[in-house]
Amino acid sequence: MESWKSHVRTELFHRDCREKDPFSGLYGKVSRLEEMLDFHMELWKDMDTLRSKTNKRCPDEGGTLYLRVNELEFLNRQLKQTISELTSSLYLKEAELQYCHSQITRYRTEAVMLAQGASSLQADLAEYEYQLECQSKELSILRLEHQTVKEELTSVNLQKEQFLDRWLEEKKEEAKRINKHNATQERWQRLAGRMKKRYRARSRPPPPCVANSTSEIKTMEPQHQRLPS
Amino acid sequence: MADDKDVLRDVWFGRIPACFTLSPDEITEREAEPYYLLLPRVSYLTLVTDKVKKHFLKVMKAEDVEEIWFEYEGSPLKWHFPTGMLFDLHASNTALPWNITVHFKNFPEHELLHCASNSVIEAHFMSCIKEADALKHKSQVINDMQKKDHKQLWMGLQNDKFDQFWAMNRKLMEYPTEEGGFRYIPFRIYQTMSERPFIQKLFRPVSPEGNQLTLGDLLKELFPAAICVEDEPKRYQVIIHGIEPLLETPIQWLSEHLSHPDNFLHISIIPAPSD
Numbered sequence: 001m002e003s004w005k006s007h008v009r010t011e012l013f014h015r016d017c018r019e020k021d022p023f024s025g026l027y028g029k030v031s032r033l034e035e036m037l038d039f040h041m042e043l044w045k046d047m048d049t050l051r052s053k054t055n056k057r058c059p060d061e062g063g064t065l066y067l068r069v070n071e072l073e074f075l076n077r078q079l080k081q082t083i084s085e086l087t088s089s090l091y092l093k094e095a096e097l098q099y100c101h102s103q104i105t106r107y108r109t110e111a112v113m114l115a116q117g118a119s120s121l122q123a124d125l126a127e128y129e130y131q132l133e134c135q136s137k138e139l140s141i142l143r144l145e146h147q148t149v150k151e152e153l154t155s156v157n158l159q160k161e162q163f164l165d166r167w168l169e170e171k172k173e174e175a176k177r178i179n180k181h182n183a184t185q186e187r188w189q190r191l192a193g194r195m196k197k198r199y200r201a202r203s204r205p206p207p208p209c210v211a212n213s214t215s216e217i218k219t220m221e222p223q224h225q226r227l228p229s
Numbered sequence: 230m231a232d233d234k235d236v237l238r239d240v241w242f243g244r245i246p247a248c249f250t251l252s253p254d255e256i257t258e259r260e261a262e263p264y265y266l267l268l269p270r271v272s273y274l275t276l277v278t279d280k281v282k283k284h285f286l287k288v289m290k291a292e293d294v295e296e297i298w299f300e301y302e303g304s305p306l307k308w309h310f311p312t313g314m315l316f317d318l319h320a321s322n323t324a325l326p327w328n329i330t331v332h333f334k335n336f337p338e339h340e341l342l343h344c345a346s347n348s349v350i351e352a353h354f355m356s357c358i359k360e361a362d363a364l365k366h367k368s369q370v371i372n373d374m375q376k377k378d379h380k381q382l383w384m385g386l387q388n389d390k391f392d393q394f395w396a397m398n399r400k401l402m403e404y405p406t407e408e409g410g411f412r413y414i415p416f417r418i419y420q421t422m423s424e425r426p427f428i429q430k431l432f433r434p435v436s437p438e439g440n441q442l443t444l445g446d447l448l449k450e451l452f453p454a455a456i457c458v459e460d461e462p463k464r465y466q467v468i469i470h471g472i473e474p475l476l477e478t479p480i481q482w483l484s485e486h487l488s489h490p491d492n493f494l495h496i497s498i499i500p501a502p503s504d
Binding site: 003005007008009011013014015018019020023024027028030089095096099110 | 233235236239240242243244245246265266267325326392393396399406470471472473474475477478479482486487
């Protein structure tokens with residue numbers, strides 16, 4: 001039992017020990033005596049009235065009998081009251097029993113529903129666990145693949161770097177070759193130009209002025225660009 | 230649970246020994262003897278004091294008798310509050326029996342409600358039950374009951390019949406399992422230190438996170454001074470039905486088991502005794 005609940009129960013017990021139990025016996029006795037006193041007082045009044053009617057002064061045997069009969073009637077009434085209270089209490093107990101049965105039915109239904117819910121949740125859980133297992137297997141496979149692909153990527157990257165280096169090297173060589181070719185071409189052009197000039201100079205009479213021959217030679221020069229090495 | 234039903238019985242059969250004395254201001258034909266009575270904690274003063282009235286009327290003239298009212302150490306006792314709560318609030322740390330003074334004159338109009346007959350008490354009792362059910366179930370349970378069911382609740386209290394009362398009252402204590410408790414807890418906090426009659430607010434038994442709230446949580450929100458701080462002397466006593474429940478007691482359980490027949494949890498907060 002929870003501590004707070006047992007505390008309440010203990011405190012209620014102590015409260016009754018303090019407030020109710022020391023007084024209930026005495027108070028009950030006083031109450032019963034007062035009830036009897038009231039009853040006897042009523043009887044006394046009745047008997048007094050009766051005596052004044054019959055002009056009798058002393059209580060006789062009939063009077064005592066009257067008192068006894070009335071006392072018995074009084075007790076009889078009290079007993080009837082008790083029986084009626086017990087009967088109604090019995091009905092109430094029967095009703096309570098029925099209520100308890102209905103509560104049992106209600107809780108049973110609730111329990112069945114909860115059990116069904118629990119079993120359905122358990123099935124779901126098992127399914128989820130299976131899915132989780134499959135997915136974790138897939139994940140480990142994918143992780144392995146990822147690892148392989150990553151390694152391949154690294155090797156490919158390395159190869160690419162090497163190819164790039166080689167390509168740059170080749171390009172450098174090519175540029176050198178072209179530059180060399182261009183330089184040769186240039187040299188040849190220049191030589192051809194000079195030879196042409198020399199040939200023209202030999203094949204025609206001397207020019208009237210020097211300025212014209214210079215401009216002609218200029219137009220014969222090659223138009224090659226020099227590539228960067 | 231069987232244990233919990235015992236708690237209900239202990240609560241229902243709680244009694245306070247009282248000694249009723251006629252006020253010296255009253256005019257009597259001869260000296261009035263005091264009247265001794267065990268008062269049910271869960272009932273109302275005017276509902277159980279017919280014999281007291283009858284006892285004192287024997288020594289009084291009819292013309293000197295007006296409406297009966299009760300007083301304790303100068304404070305008129307409000308009959309519309311449960312007797313146990315009145316005792317806890319005014320006299321819980323005093324010697325027993327509880328000395329109550331009876332008056333038949335000078336009715337304190339501004340402090341007490343008139344109680345001409347038991348039908349006034351019945352009306353008050355039923356109105357409290359309806360208010361409590363409005364808080365607990367939006368009045369659905371009490372409205373579904375028939376007139377005879379209402380009567381059974383009242384007759385159970387009037388005749389001090391535990392089984393008769395609880396055969397009907399248990400319906401007012403039910404709630405859907407999935408909700409974990411009532412919609413709101415019907416409670417009232419009384420204190421002697423204030424002019425305010427009582428504190429009453431909306432308070433749910435379960436927090437938004439789904440945790441059960443306790444008496445401590447209720448007091449923290451509504452009367453924080455009643456919560457004892459470590460290393461400091463206790464300033465207040467929190468009393469329900471003459472006992473001090475632990476602050477960790479779930480408020481839903483208290484409402485189900487320590488409520489008065491009007492379905493309210495009556496909580497008295499009094500200054501702690503200095504000794």
